[in-house]
Amino acid sequence: MSAAPAKFAYWVPNVSGGLxxxxxxxxxxxxxxxxxxxxxxxxxxxxxxxLSQVRYMASYGAEFQHESTGFSLALxxxxxxxxxxxxxxxxxxxxxxxxxxxxxxxxxxxxxxxVNVVSGWFKGEFTALGEPWLEHDERYRRSEEFIRALxxxxxxxxxxxxxxFYRLRDFSLKPKPLNTPxxxxxxxxxxxxxxxxxxxxxxxxxxxxxxxxDFDGVVEQLADVRAAAGLxxxxxxxxxxxxxxxxxxxxxxxxDTLREIVAKADTEAVEGFGAAVKQAGRxxxxxxxxxxxxxxxxxxxxxxxxxxxxxxxxxxxxxxxVAYRRLGVDLFxxxxxxxxxxxxxxxxxxxxxxxxxxxxxxxxEARSKSPALHA
Numbered sequence: 001m002s003a004a005p006a007k008f009a010y011w012v013p014n015v016s017g018g019l020x021x022x023x024x025x026x027x028x029x030x031x032x033x034x035x036x037x038x039x040x041x042x043x044x045x046x047x048x049x050x051l052s053q054v055r056y057m058a059s060y061g062a063e064f065q066h067e068s069t070g071f072s073l074a075l076x077x078x079x080x081x082x083x084x085x086x087x088x089x090x091x092x093x094x095x096x097x098x099x100x101x102x103x104x105x106x107x108x109x110x111x112x113x114x115v116n117v118v119s120g121w122f123k124g125e126f127t128a129l130g131e132p133w134l135e136h137d138e139r140y141r142r143s144e145e146f147i148r149a150l151x152x153x154x155x156x157x158x159x160x161x162x163x164x165f166y167r168l169r170d171f172s173l174k175p176k177p178l179n180t181p182x183x184x185x186x187x188x189x190x191x192x193x194x195x196x197x198x199x200x201x202x203x204x205x206x207x208x209x210x211x212x213x214d215f216d217g218v219v220e221q222l223a224d225v226r227a228a229a230g231l232x233x234x235x236x237x238x239x240x241x242x243x244x245x246x247x248x249x250x251x252x253x254x255x256d257t258l259r260e261i262v263a264k265a266d267t268e269a270v271e272g273f274g275a276a277v278k279q280a281g282r283x284x285x286x287x288x289x290x291x292x293x294x295x296x297x298x299x300x301x302x303x304x305x306x307x308x309x310x311x312x313x314x315x316x317x318x319x320x321x322v323a324y325r326r327l328g329v330d331l332f333x334x335x336x337x338x339x340x341x342x343x344x345x346x347x348x349x350x351x352x353x354x355x356x357x358x359x360x361x362x363x364x365e366a367r368s369k370s371p372a373l374h375a
Contacts, residue, residue, distance in 0.1 A: 005358050006321060007331040008351075009049035009085070009240070010042055010343065014071045017061035019244065019335035020301050024264045027338035030064055035071070036078045038339050043082040045347025050075060051189075051333060054087035054118060056125045061269045069101055076109035085114040085189055090142050091131055095149035095166055096159075099173055102186050103154070106177035113177070115150070116189040116209065119143045119197070140196040141165075147188055147204045154185035189240070193221070202228020205237045207331070212242045212304035215327060222328050240331040241324060244305030247342065247350050251312045257337065258311055265300045305335055318353035325358065 011019055012035060018026035028034070039050060052068040052075070072086035086105075088098055098115070105113040119139040120126065126133045134142060142165045149166055152159045153173050161168040177185050183206075190201050191209035201208035202225050210221050222239055229236035248254040297306065308324075310317050310332075321332060336342040 003363060006325045006354060007048045008046055009051055009331055009333045010047055011333065011335045012050050012052040013339060014052050014066040014068065015055050015062040016064040020261050021061045021269045022261045022265045022300055024261050027341065030066065032074060035075065038343065039075045039079050039082055041340060042343050043079050045343055046351040047082065049083045049085055051085045051116060052087060054089060057128055059122060061266060073105045076105060076112055083112045083114055085116045087116040087118050089118050089120055090146035091120065091126065092129065095146050096153060096168060096171055099150055099153040103173060103175060103177045106186055107175060111178035111180045114187040114189060116191065117143050117147055119192055137196045140200050144200045144204055150188060198224040199228045201225050201237050203232040207240050208237045209240045209333065210242060212307035214307055214309065218324060218327050218329060238330040239328055240333055241308060241329045242303045242305050242333045243308030243310040244301045244335045245310040245317065245346065247314055247317050247345055251316065254312050258306065262297050262300055301335065314349040314353055317350055318357055321354050322357040
């Protein structure tokens with residue numbers, strides 16, 4: 001682990017239904033005014049990133065959806081420091097068109113635009129739009145080609161690409177995105193838990209998004225992604241972990257909230273979502289993929305956010321975050337039940353404890369220079 005402090009992102013609720021598929025009250029809203037206020041609140045309470053979701057049609061509680069790239073740009077223009085990650089689907093976007101949008105958004109925001117490349121889990125969106133639904137590993141091959149195209153377009157004067165999915169001939173993008181000391185082009189995030197996803201992250205991505213995982217799951221995924229990066233001869237991507245955070249003054253209150261979320265789950269929507277997404281992992285050669293071992297309770301938070309275990313008092317949650325940080329998690333992607341109130345509570349009650357615990361961690365450089373201990 002590096003000495004850098006943990007970073008935090010939040011799921012932008014730009015689709016209706018909140019972050020849990022449950023009939024429990026969720027004081028959140030998918031509209032712009034609510035989200036504009038939330039973005040400002042988040043950047044003033046320790047959040048460095050926000051991730052705009054992508055849904056193209058109603059599904060599993062998300063009856064209404066705002067398009068992710070346009071919504072991301074609106075949030076960028078409403079904030080001063082927040083970096084906004086727009087989720088996009090290869091197959092529904094051409095890399096050259098997205099690269100053009102991204103360069104413009106980057107200039108308008110002073111270098112705060114980022115992208116999350118989503119290989120796709122919802123077959124219905126593709127077929128409804130008349131686009132082919134590729135086999136699982138082919139979707140990741142397409143995503144990898146998409147990311148390689150973005151890299152080339154954003155960093156080189158002319159792009160030539162004769163790929164299996166995309167063709168570019170002497171394509172030139174002007175202006176390029178901003179090249180800052182922090183990054184040479186907009187950061188590229190990528191999700192997926194399958195073997196193909198981990199290997200792709202190691203080869204081409206800047207960040208790897210994991211579904212919710214316990215400590216053992218994080219260790220396993222980190223090892224796979226780092227091994228893939230080593231084979232590709234590149235620095236491993238940074239690691240981001242999904243988690244649904246329920247911070248309350250007492251552990252009993254937090255656990256009661258979780259029980260109520262699950263007890264009031266929209267059973268039909270959860271089971272429909274489970275049936276739709278589990279085909280993703282079943283279609284892989286090794287039967288290893290997102291949601292393959294997810295039970296009903298896991299699927300109520302549709303990216304396994306309960307599994308990360310960020311549920312309890314501010315002290316308990318801070319300790320768990322720092323434990324994950326020590327394993328190598330760089331960023332925590334958080335969802336909440338009542339966004340405005342809980343983002344503020346996180347900034348006031350949880351984050352100061354995280355920073356206090358991080359300050360007590362041994363300096364990795366000093367530790368590496370200290371004499372070896374012998375039994």
